Amino acid sequence: MAESAPTARTKTVKRNGAGAYEVSADICVVGSGAAGMSAALEAAKLGRKVILVDGMPALGGQAVNSIIGTFCGLFSNGTHGYQFTHLIADDFLHALEKIPNALYYRHGPHTTVVYYDEVAFGRWVEKSVQAAGVTPLLGAILRKVNVDGRRVKSLEFATRYGDVTVKATGYVDASGDAALAWQAGFACREPEQNRVFGTQMVVLENIDEAKQPTREEISAKMKEKGEQYGLLRREGLAFIIPGRGVAAMNVTHVETPLEPLAASEKALEGKDQAERAVHFLQTEFPECFGRSRVRAFGFPGIRQTRWIVGRQQLTADDVTNGTRFPDAVARTSWPIELHDHSSGHHWHVFPEDHVHYVPLGSLVPADGDNVVAAGRCIDADVAALSSVRVMGPCIAMGAAAAHALDLAGSGSVHQIDVAALQKRLTDNLDRTDKPW
Numbered sequence: 162m163a164e165s166a167p168t169a170r171t172k173t174v175k176r177n178g179a180g181a182y183e184v185s186a187d188i189c190v191v192g193s194g195a196a197g198m199s200a201a202l203e204a205a206k207l208g209r210k211v212i213l214v215d216g217m218p219a220l221g222g223q224a225v226n227s228i229i230g231t232f233c234g235l236f237s238n239g240t241h242g243y244q245f246t247h248l249i250a251d252d253f254l255h256a257l258e259k260i261p262n263a264l265y266y267r268h269g270p271h272t273t274v275v276y277y278d279e280v281a282f283g284r285w286v287e288k289s290v291q292a293a294g295v296t297p298l299l300g301a302i303l304r305k306v307n308v309d310g311r312r313v314k315s316l317e318f319a320t321r322y323g324d325v326t327v328k329a330t331g332y333v334d335a336s337g338d339a340a341l342a343w344q345a346g347f348a349c350r351e352p353e354q355n356r357v358f359g360t361q362m363v364v365l366e367n368i369d370e371a372k373q374p375t376r377e378e379i380s381a382k383m384k385e386k387g388e389q390y391g392l393l394r395r396e397g398l399a400f401i402i403p404g405r406g407v408a409a410m411n412v413t414h415v416e417t418p419l420e421p422l423a424a425s426e427k428a429l430e431g432k433d434q435a436e437r438a439v440h441f442l443q444t445e446f447p448e449c450f451g452r453s454r455v456r457a458f459g460f461p462g463i464r465q466t467r468w469i470v471g472r473q474q475l476t477a478d479d480v481t482n483g484t485r486f487p488d489a490v491a492r493t494s495w496p497i498e499l500h501d502h503s504s505g506h507h508w509h510v511f512p513e514d515h516v517h518y519v520p521l522g523s524l525v526p527a528d529g530d531n532v533v534a535a536g537r538c539i540d541a542d543v544a545a546l547s548s549v550r551v552m553g554p555c556i557a558m559g560a561a562a563a564h565a566l567d568l569a570g571s572g573s574v575h576q577i578d579v580a581a582l583q584k585r586l587t588d589n590l591d592r593t594d595k596p597w
């Protein structure tokens with residue numbers, strides 16, 4: 162036995178208050194998905210002391226841990242559009258371009274989507290957070306928000322190693338479920354009648370790329386034989402990533418309730434659905450999928466659950482009309498992609514020159530002065546949110562949240578100089594050069 166090895170004689174008992182930690186920062190970001198990582202890295206670039214918290218023991222949110230697999234809404238419509246969102250998007254696109262097969266630009270007939278290797282992207286997030294000096298707090302579930310009037314004073318988290326209190330000047334709610342706004346007692350919204358379904362993503366390995374069927378062939382067969390295989394969703398995609406011999410599959414529709422026991426049950430149902438879809442592909446397209454097997458299930462993919470009541474609600478009409486708001490902070494042209502029925506989704510594509518915008522008003526909770534939401538929990542009606550929750554605009558909203566809190570300092574995000582904010586975000590609002 163090595164001299165310094167611990168011995169069984171070492172004893173310890175829990176003392177009162179042991180394991181309670183307190184940390185402070187200028188900006189605390191809750192949620193490290195596309196929106197939260199962007200907010201944290203951007204705030205750090207501004208010289209702010211940042212703490213980035215996630216309930217999962219890993220960074221990256223759904224982009225990494227649900228294995229989403231493609232960045233959507235990053236480019237304007239048309240086969241070779243211009244890039245809508247820059248800042249950290251430029252950083253990770255350039256970094257992943259250097260890794261063989263980590264990135265693939267699919268210039269489809271409608272727009273460009275970017276396929277990415279989720280493992281490489283996850284490592285990019287982790288290394289970037291470390292290099293930026295952002296303090297990560299992982300496996301930390303928000304369980305209490307202390308509020309004084311219109312200001313959040315501190316957040317309390319539970320971790321397996323003890324409780325942690327975070328005090329900050331400003332807070333970003335990038336939790337996807339408006340966890341911070343909800344626990345602060347701020348008004349929030351949930352879908353009224355039509356639930357929005359989530360999806361269990363699956364990565365299949367050992368596929369034969371050369372024999373891949375077209376999307377249309379898969380869809381037609383799903384419609385014809387879906388019932389026979391017990392498939393709930395009768396459309397969806399297998400994104401075959403060129404050169405990697407793997408496919409990320411998006412072929413289930415799973416309820417994502419906010420009630421904890423039901424959420425757990427549905428998560429397991431999602432995997433059952435996914436296995437049925439894999440069986441369908443293996444049997445109906447044996448040349449491509451016959452020898453495939455599941456390499457990984459993502460964590461449950463959640464689209465829309467609960468979101469804030471902002472100063473303004475983005476509506477489907479705003480999206481369709483391409484309204485440019487005086488306080489616009491993000492843009493995209495991604496279709497309305499509403500997963501509101503179990504067997505499929507509504508898909509409303511916009512013309513080539515279309516752009517729609519996200520106003521700052523839909524990021525700022527009406528009830529709070531030092532909180533900004535970003536990502537899939539901003540204030541939008543169900544159809545509008547189904548477009549602006551894809552990762553391109555989520556990243557842009559994260560950047561906007563960081564800059565808004567930076568400008569607000571110890572004041573109110575409702576009173577910042579919007580022109581100054583937009584000047585900082587000009588690349589995400591007005592740049593139209595093409596990288597091709």
Ligand SMILES: Cc1cc2nc3c(=O)[nH]c(=O)nc-3n(C[C@H](O)[C@H](O)[C@H](O)COP(=O)(O)OP(=O)(O)OC[C@H]3O[C@@H](n4cnc5c(N)ncnc54)[C@H](O)[C@@H]3O)c2cc1C
Pocket residue numbers: 191192193194195196197214215216217221222223224229230231232233234301302303335336337338340359360361362411461462463464535536537538550551552553555
């Ligand atoms: C199946 C599926 C497929 C999709 N496909 C695409 C696609 O191909 N391309 C695309 O661009 N977009 C796609 N989207 C949409 C997009 O992935 C998400 O909307 C986007 O990733 C949301 O990012 P976010 O940062 O807002 O939230 P999330 O990525 O959900 O991050 C929120 C984070 O907050 C943490 N959190 C939540 N509550 C708490 C709490 N109480 N305490 C502590 N931490 C908490 C979570 O652990 C999580 O990591 C898809 C979505 C789904 C579900």
